[in-house]
Amino acid sequence: MAQRVADQFADILVAAGVKRIYGIVGDSLNGLTDALRSQGKIEWIHVRHEEVAAFAAGAEAHLTGELAVCAGSCGPGNLHLINGLFDCHRSRVPVLAIAAQIPSAEIASGYFQETHPEQLFKECSHFCELVSSANQMPRTLEMAIHAAVAKRGVAVVVIPGDVALQAAAEAPVPKPAGLLPAQPKVAPAGADLDRLAALLNDGGRVTMLCGSGCQGAHAQLIALAQSLKAPIVHALKGKEHVEWDNPYDVGMTGLIGFSSGYYAMLDCDVLLMLGTDFPYRQFYPRGGGVRIAQVDQRGEVIGRRAPVDVGVVGDVRETIEALLPRLKEKGDGRHLEQAREHYRKARKGLDELAVGRAGKPPIHPQQVAKAISDHAADDAVFTCDVGLPTVWAARYLAMNGKRRLIGSFWHGSMANAMAQAIGAQAALPRRQVISLSGDGGFSMLMGDFLTLVQHNLPVKVVVFNNGTLGFVEIEQKSTGFLKVVVFNNGTLGFVEIEQKSTGFLDFGVNLKNPNFAAMAEAVGVRGIRLEDPGDVEKGIADALAHDGPVLVDAVVSRMVLPIPPSITVEMAKGFTLYMLKAVMGGRGDDLVDLAKTNLWQ
Numbered sequence: 001m002a003q004r005v006a007d008q009f010a011d012i013l014v015a016a017g018v019k020r021i022y023g024i025v026g027d028s029l030n031g032l033t034d035a036l037r038s039q040g041k042i043e044w045i046h047v048r049h050e051e052v053a054a055f056a057a058g059a060e061a062h063l064t065g066e067l068a069v070c071a072g073s074c075g076p077g078n079l080h081l082i083n084g085l086f087d088c089h090r091s092r093v094p095v096l097a098i099a100a101q102i103p104s105a106e107i108a109s110g111y112f113q114e115t116h117p118e119q120l121f122k123e124c125s126h127f128c129e130l131v132s133s134a135n136q137m138p139r140t141l142e143m144a145i146h147a148a149v150a151k152r153g154v155a156v157v158v159i160p161g162d163v164a165l166q167a168a169a170e171a172p173v174p175k176p177a178g179l180l181p182a183q184p185k186v187a188p189a190g191a192d193l194d195r196l197a198a199l200l201n202d203g204g205r206v207t208m209l210c211g212s213g214c215q216g217a218h219a220q221l222i223a224l225a226q227s228l229k230a231p232i233v234h235a236l237k238g239k240e241h242v243e244w245d246n247p248y249d250v251g252m253t254g255l256i257g258f259s260s261g262y263y264a265m266l267d268c269d270v271l272l273m274l275g276t277d278f279p280y281r282q283f284y285p286r287g288g289g290v291r292i293a294q295v296d297q298r299g300e301v302i303g304r305r306a307p308v309d310v311g312v313v314g315d316v317r318e319t320i321e322a323l324l325p326r327l328k329e330k331g332d333g334r335h336l337e338q339a340r341e342h343y344r345k346a347r348k349g350l351d352e353l354a355v356g357r358a359g360k361p362p363i364h365p366q367q368v369a370k371a372i373s374d375h376a377a378d379d380a381v382f383t384c385d386v387g388l389p390t391v392w393a394a395r396y397l398a399m400n401g402k403r404r405l406i407g408s409f410w411h412g413s414m415a416n417a418m419a420q421a422i423g424a425q426a427a428l429p430r431r432q433v434i435s436l437s438g439d440g441g442f443s444m445l446m447g448d449f450l451t452l453v454q455h456n457l458p459v460k461v462v463v464f465n466n467g468t469l470g471f472v473e474i475e476q477k478s479t480g481f482l483k484v485v486v487f488n489n490g491t492l493g494f495v496e497i498e499q500k501s502t503g504f505l506d507f508g509v510n511l512k513n514p515n516f517a518a519m520a521e522a523v524g525v526r527g528i529r530l531e532d533p534g535d536v537e538k539g540i541a542d543a544l545a546h547d548g549p550v551l552v553d554a555v556v557s558r559m560v561l562p563i564p565p566s567i568t569v570e571m572a573k574g575f576t577l578y579m580l581k582a583v584m585g586g587r588g589d590d591l592v593d594l595a596k597t598n599l600w601q
């Protein structure tokens, strides 16, 4: 059979090192899927929702650093990819999306399923082009691959089903060297380094803020912090690269961060930003004489979050290596010690929340997260849903340089975790992959739980079943302020939680959930339901040791307030939180949580 455009397409994908494509088949994709079938070199990962295909491809690209691919049929098929593609693009991972199109002769006629993917996907891609003829195809696909790989992000090839079936034009299969551009190393300019060194040498107390641009620069960061006697604060995307084996670590900043990270950034003379575009401007020092230096390989991000005194365009690793000989080692370690002491306290406060007593439900979600961290493999891959699971992941998953952590940390989409776990497990079949899922997030793309069975992917899904869209409920609560009034009536305490009318009242957050563990069993996946704190350790350990997919349905407390709320706890004279805890049992524990998690006071 003469080569079709679709066969040529498949050959180019193989030349680009593509091992699998996530997607759902459809009429307009038939040419391509038939070419994949007859070629037999690329696996088709059949998902149940195309959004999952895009998230899965993104996770594969995140973990391997290589091009990953997803596909959708014309109209709604590829439209379903869009949210996942936004996530991939904003997370800067190389993903090619194949968007099949209606028959070329029908374009613009208002045909069945007609959309214009080359317009729809513009905002979430570096490259987005329609292939109109056999002649055009090889180069268009090659340019799409160049763009995704070189610019780190999404490229979309839109191809009508009939064009895929045309006879291919003569063209040699490209060589990998011309298809997969290497990542450049960006060396900083000498004059910029001199300015940075002068600021750091003469500027007083330094705090470092580190992001995902610090990947591969762990040893250099430690050497720099040692020389500067600087505490290291990280943004969430920096966690997997920065936090471990790090005596300078003082935690994370941001809304879901630690008080120690927050204050170390404000209470310094120079803030040194390294490979981070941390977006929340309210967490940067404003005035107060703090000067800011920023190092990033992307010139366009320098100065866009906070006013910068010195900007250096360069890779973090290269920059630190060239900077160190220019620095005078600081002798005064008081700033570092103060930040570390604050961190020890914040950490202790968080660890104290990650406990539970047998026979005293509800389970604290923190306990589940810590148990996952304690029992997970040394090189586990974690994914966490947007919502509270991201908070628990940020605070309780211990990184070690081999473990990986993926979330929807820029795009902030719900339902990312299990979808990303599918891609992680498909790409790294021998690694333990654990999804920290919210009950809202899990049920949003729950159809793809079946993909674990269909593709025999041994993902461990832990659902934090709190019966609510928790993060939103908490945002609603903490926008106003929550007042906990404790009256001591001499015998038992009486507790009243009063939500001030200045805040939002809970609305639309309740989830009427099934028993997720029973549901898992019904589809052939091992299900473990946890309702008692005494069962958490064993339940998590059993789940992680199970040879196959598992769902842990962890029924956890709804009443947690992990972000800075305005809580006031008013108690009758002489009545302490510990007395409250003693008299109120489980409910009292929750209230103690509420008060103690107010780390910002």
Ligand SMILES: Cc1ncc(C[n+]2csc(CCOP(=O)(O)OP(=O)(O)O)c2C)c(N)n1
Residues within 6 Å of the ligand: 385, 386, 387, 388, 389, 412, 413, 414, 437, 438, 439, 440, 441, 442, 464, 466, 468, 469, 470, 471, 472
């Ligand atoms: C697709 C999408 N829809 C809505 C939101 C807004 N949102 C952010 S977190 C959240 C609640 C998540 O609830 P759940 O998955 O149950 O996790 P929890 O916070 O309760 O642990 C919502 C609705 C979002 N980020 N993404």
